[in-house]
Amino acid sequence: MDNRRLLLLLIFSFSMVMLWDAWQKYNQPKAPPVAAAGMAEAPAPKPSSSLHAPLPAAPAAVAAPVPEKADTVTIGTDLFKAEISRQGGDIVRLELKDYRDSVRKDKDFTLFEPKHQYYAQSGLIGDGLPNHKTVFTVAPGNRELASDDKSLVLRLEAVGTNGVRVAKIYTFSRGSYLIGVTHEISNGSDKELLAHAYYQLQRDVKAPDGESYMVSTFTGPAVFTDQEKFQKVNFADIEAGNAKFANKADNGWIAMIQHYFVAAWIPEPGLPREFYMRKLESSQNPAVAAGVIVPVPLAAPGATVSLAVPIFAGPQIQSTLEQLAKPQAEGGIGAQGLPLVVDYGWLTVIAAPIFWCLEAIYKLVGNWGWAIVLLTVAIKLLFFPLSAASYKSMAKMKTVTPRLMQLKERYGDDRQKLNQEMMALYKREKINPLGGCLPILVQIPVFIALYWALLGAVEIRDAPWILWITDLSAPDTLFGVIPVLDMPIGLLPIIMVATMILQTKLNPTPPDPIQAKVMLMMPYIFGIMFFWFPSGLVLYWVVNNILSIAQQWQITRMIESGGKAANDSKA
Numbered sequence: 001m002d003n004r005r006l007l008l009l010l011i012f013s014f015s016m017v018m019l020w021d022a023w024q025k026y027n028q029p030k031a032p033p034v035a036a037a038g039m040a041e042a043p044a045p046k047p048s049s050s051l052h053a054p055l056p057a058a059p060a061a062v063a064a065p066v067p068e069k070a071d072t073v074t075i076g077t078d079l080f081k082a083e084i085s086r087q088g089g090d091i092v093r094l095e096l097k098d099y100r101d102s103v104r105k106d107k108d109f110t111l112f113e114p115k116h117q118y119y120a121q122s123g124l125i126g127d128g129l130p131n132h133k134t135v136f137t138v139a140p141g142n143r144e145l146a147s148d149d150k151s152l153v154l155r156l157e158a159v160g161t162n163g164v165r166v167a168k169i170y171t172f173s174r175g176s177y178l179i180g181v182t183h184e185i186s187n188g189s190d191k192e193l194l195a196h197a198y199y200q201l202q203r204d205v206k207a208p209d210g211e212s213y214m215v216s217t218f219t220g221p222a223v224f225t226d227q228e229k230f231q232k233v234n235f236a237d238i239e240a241g242n243a244k245f246a247n248k249a250d251n252g253w254i255a256m257i258q259h260y261f262v263a264a265w266i267p268e269p270g271l272p273r274e275f276y277m278r279k280l281e282s283s284q285n286p287a288v289a290a291g292v293i294v295p296v297p298l299a300a301p302g303a304t305v306s307l308a309v310p311i312f313a314g315p316q317i318q319s320t321l322e323q324l325a326k327p328q329a330e331g332g333i334g335a336q337g338l339p340l341v342v343d344y345g346w347l348t349v350i351a352a353p354i355f356w357c358l359e360a361i362y363k364l365v366g367n368w369g370w371a372i373v374l375l376t377v378a379i380k381l382l383f384f385p386l387s388a389a390s391y392k393s394m395a396k397m398k399t400v401t402p403r404l405m406q407l408k409e410r411y412g413d414d415r416q417k418l419n420q421e422m423m424a425l426y427k428r429e430k431i432n433p434l435g436g437c438l439p440i441l442v443q444i445p446v447f448i449a450l451y452w453a454l455l456g457a458v459e460i461r462d463a464p465w466i467l468w469i470t471d472l473s474a475p476d477t478l479f480g481v482i483p484v485l486d487m488p489i490g491l492l493p494i495i496m497v498a499t500m501i502l503q504t505k506l507n508p509t510p511p512d513p514i515q516a517k518v519m520l521m522m523p524y525i526f527g528i529m530f531f532w533f534p535s536g537l538v539l540y541w542v543v544n545n546i547l548s549i550a551q552q553w554q555i556t557r558m559i560e561s562g563g564k565a566a567n568d569s570k571a
Helices: 003-026 235-240 318-325 345-365 368-382 384-399 401-410 415-428 438-456 491-506 513-531 535-570
Strands: 072-076 080-085 091-100 108-110 119-125 151-159 164-173 178-187 196-204 220-225 229-232 253-258 261-265 273-279 287-295 304-308 311-315
Touching: 072 151, 091 311, 119 178, 119 261, 119 287, 196 253, 196 261, 220 287, 235 273, 235 287, 253 287, 311 318, 318 345, 345 368, 345 438, 368 384, 368 438, 368 535, 438 535, 491 513, 491 535, 513 535
Parallel strands: none
Antiparallel strands: 072 080, 080 091, 091 108, 091 119, 119 196, 151 164, 164 178, 178 304, 178 311, 196 287, 220 229, 220 253, 253 261, 261 311, 273 287
16 A cells, blocks of 8 residues: 555544544434423432441432522522532522633533533431421621632521431532532431432433534543543443443542532542442433442431532633642642543643643733744644655656556556556655654544644633634634534634645545546535634644645755756656
């Protein structure tokens, strides 16, 4: 196989993989229309007998009426606005003030919301203890974080059976997406109280609003333990009852992941825990719950015990996640593995350092668009020797193309003889047929890793570049959107297609007419996907292509000028 065929195969394979992924996403079964917003009627989970023995029987959950919007408490901090329902004391809405909605840019982005049945729920398991269906009373206190306060506390209270009182205490801190959640249990009975606490994330199985058909990212639960490491679980596997993940550990966390954002319950390291995932049968729309169960300290008669399990709910800012992953002695909370929620695909080992470099450049220039441009230039310079070798090989191939065509005309009916003569020509001219492709193969992992680094970085969400590019995470829509196809039309993708066409013209024309036609069509087939791509990704490809064209044109001109006379004499 000569270099042209191998290059064609690489381009075609990559484009087909991306097209297939987009097609599968576009044609996946659509969820039914959203019904009236409300919490799914699901019972509290039950721990296994091995988590904390002896184990009391968990009572059947009694359906409580769904509170109206008036039965919620609104909390405001410098980073978000949260709504806490009196039913269960659950977080039923969370608006992030520093991020815009994916569809309505005049609105704040909402993580937890009734539209997607997305809630952060918690409760207790034990005789007559409150769960996520219990209606709490709200203690008086501030609802807005004052400018001179570092934290805000919300206290909700409920009464269990046999003189047991329970308080659920939320602690909101300035400048933090980490929310403290503490269950305080006062045992007013004459018996020891053995209980468990559960913390779960409930969500429907639909993709987030505004997600591109052509750029598929993971949405669903994930579990991390030190033993099994990071495990993502598909909604379909949960609905089918065959989800595989770590069930028991004394470390780790459970999360619900979507593009750019994450919500994660993070129990204290060393505390025994059980993870679970289940389909919500009573939900109005297809939905799942993913959670963790932990034992509550044994409460003697007349004693008060507490259990604190924080939840992180916010953007996947990598520096923040890395800080939370550190042990408590270093200012973290021991959430080991939490940075893995940033989806870098299967090339995390390369993508993570690439983003570190991108962030370092951003700190110097103060603009993510220019940071992408400069990083692309840096990577191009790093691979300059390999690229130069590839372009030299292609240029040499282009100079001998006339003689290859003559050989094809002369030995067209004798395939074996044609291949022999072609190999002899390559040997005389000192041309390696694979010389143009091997350097490309070395660079492909880096380019794919950069693609995933840019795709997964919430830091570029809502980040402007110049002129009409006001959000590097959104497609370029300078010329509007084709309604029927829902296809954005922007200038950057048009430039991208133009550069691909120009690159094709600079490459040697394949002797095979079918190959030649496919190569001419490839820029249009492959390039049309870029109209749906985020502007930051298209910017990277445009800059890379322009630099490649400049390098290839210069090398080709140098070699062609020296090879023209040789071709004329040997013709």
